Amino acid sequence: MRTVNVRASREYNVLIGKDAVTALGSETAKLCPAALKALIVSETNVAPLYLDKVRNSLEEAGLNVIDYVFEAGEQNKNINEIAGMWNRMAEAGFTRTDLVIGLGGGVTTDMAGFAASTFLRGINVIQIPTSLLAMVDASVGGKTGIDIPKGKNQVGAFWQPLLVVEDISFLKTLPDEVFTEGMGEVIKHAFIMDTELFDKLQNAGGNIRDDEDLLEEIVYMNVADKARVVNEDENDNGLRQTLNFGHTAGHVIERDSGYTKPHGICVAKGMGIIIDACVRAGTLDENEAKKMKDLLKLYKLPTEDEITPEQIVSGAMNDKKKRGDTLSVILVNKIGKAEIRKMTAEEFLKFLSV
Template identity: 40%
Template sequence: MKLRVDLPHSPYDIVIEKGSLSKVGTWTRSLWQPQKIAIITDNHVGGLYAEKVKLSLEDAGFDVVVFDFLEGEASKNLKTVNKAYEFLVKNNMTRSDGIIALGGGVVGDLAGFVASTYMRGIHFLQIPTSLTAQVDSSIGGKTGVNTPFAKNMVGTFTQPDGVLIDPETLTTLGKRELIEGMGEVIKYGLIDDVELWDELTSMEGSPQSILDHAESIIYRSCNVKRKVVVEDELDNGVRLYLNFGHTIGHAVEATAGYGKVMHGEAVAIGMVQISRIAEKKGLMPQGITQDIIAMCAKFGLPIDYHPWSVEVLYDALTHDKKARGKLIKTVIVPELGSAAINQIPLEEMKEYLEK
């Protein structure tokens, strides 16, 4: 299966194919001239797949080096970025060379940021290996790293030259890592794709059911992301719809300590919390919060987080990229399968944090 992200200046394809990891070299050769490639990965994914990808690339005529870092959200920072820069310099990487991101969302965000800033930008490819990365973060060109102040505070918009998704990599994820990706999948059904929501409703919710439906839910999720990115590449309009659950979710991630609550888990918590208050205010249909809670619970996603501090979360929200002066843009679901922007005074966000 293939989807075209048809952007005017940097179009590329998303390829979704079981077993495609063994064909990385052929795929890369169809996109790039012979050159030096740095695979950026983490120690966990690297141990599973880096050698396989490296050999495939070398068989296709590429000169390949591998940089890995300690897995987890806590490594997604400028310290790791500097280590990557040092590695690229020591391996004489030039502007004619490229980077391949091999891993989950943390790897993709960090590797993309490194590629977009090293020597003012070299090209890169995304090979996402987690469900969260496959359905969301590998597509659309958002790169970034965390700071002590906020998640993804430092970053760029830089599109990859291609995205290769092998659903078989999901079989090596831990149970929690697989389940957390469903936070983003559920979001896509809520904001755009009723048929995806119906498919999720029909599933029994076990990790095996996720694997059994992987190609379908990845394709549908990627298609929603593709449509929105093509319409709003730089996140000024409808792309904000993709942030449903994220405003509060990012605050939960940041205040819990990066890595304590996984991204998809935080999105689930954020979707439930903002929907609960928006429903009370008459901005979302009656009963939708309970539907979201039931769907998250079925797949094993959390719907709450302790300790919950309105003041601490609000302070984190003031650093959110969606805040504009004294206003913040939140996302609501006025009906299943659609989304809307709800711009409110930043101070009013405290009401959306109340339990």
């Protein structure tokens, strides 16, 4: 088992390994000895596979366990489900020392975290991510939230977990296309901050799924990268913004599709678009750019989209990530090195169109 220690406003561990979930009960008892009850939040795809395993581990540690299982899918990442979780805990007499367990992909961990952050003004949450994306990104760093009709993740809170348990064997049941989506964020980490990860992915030749040891190592490297960023800039005022590489254009593509195109796919397209723009603007060497796009293709991710620069800019100006009249655009100057550049709408349009 590997451990990444996150030192944000709260310090906690991310445990990564095959069968990591077997450590859940004993770790929980150690970390919150006063807890008597736990609510497992999960969804209809994941619960039949793993809920009993998680429940058993918690019950062995003496906890009284209840669950809340919602219909899988981003369309259910909303306030009604959160209210369902609050009511379930209230009816079961939860107190401030009890806890929430998020068991699922990023939709689940975002919602479980948000329900925990608001119930009784905040109770502990332990995250058990089951998708690649949730392991390398969503469950680490304390961003929680839900969607509203006006947009994704528009309501939420920063709420760091008490512990994150990443059981690599859970990835075996992840559908191939969902795994590929998660690779978008993995490759993003390689591009913005991790040349060693880049080389490892390149050497693996496009398949990291069948070798569990390699997969564990790659998940570990990604969690360590994310933790490094969060430790330095928990509240997203500086360095953490580099994690948005590819996301400015990606979000617009995602929104324009009515959220039918998966996030990781849109981010890959967004990265491809920015990589091309960086080359044209002279901030990225052509060979580096080719290596980057080849890596995306190696992992079956797209690097292009028919969206126009005008559409990207007008969409981005409506996005929550704009600050004042400028956008923080993330560039990569060479593999492993990102730069945050403030641009006005006009400058961004020129950057994309040159």
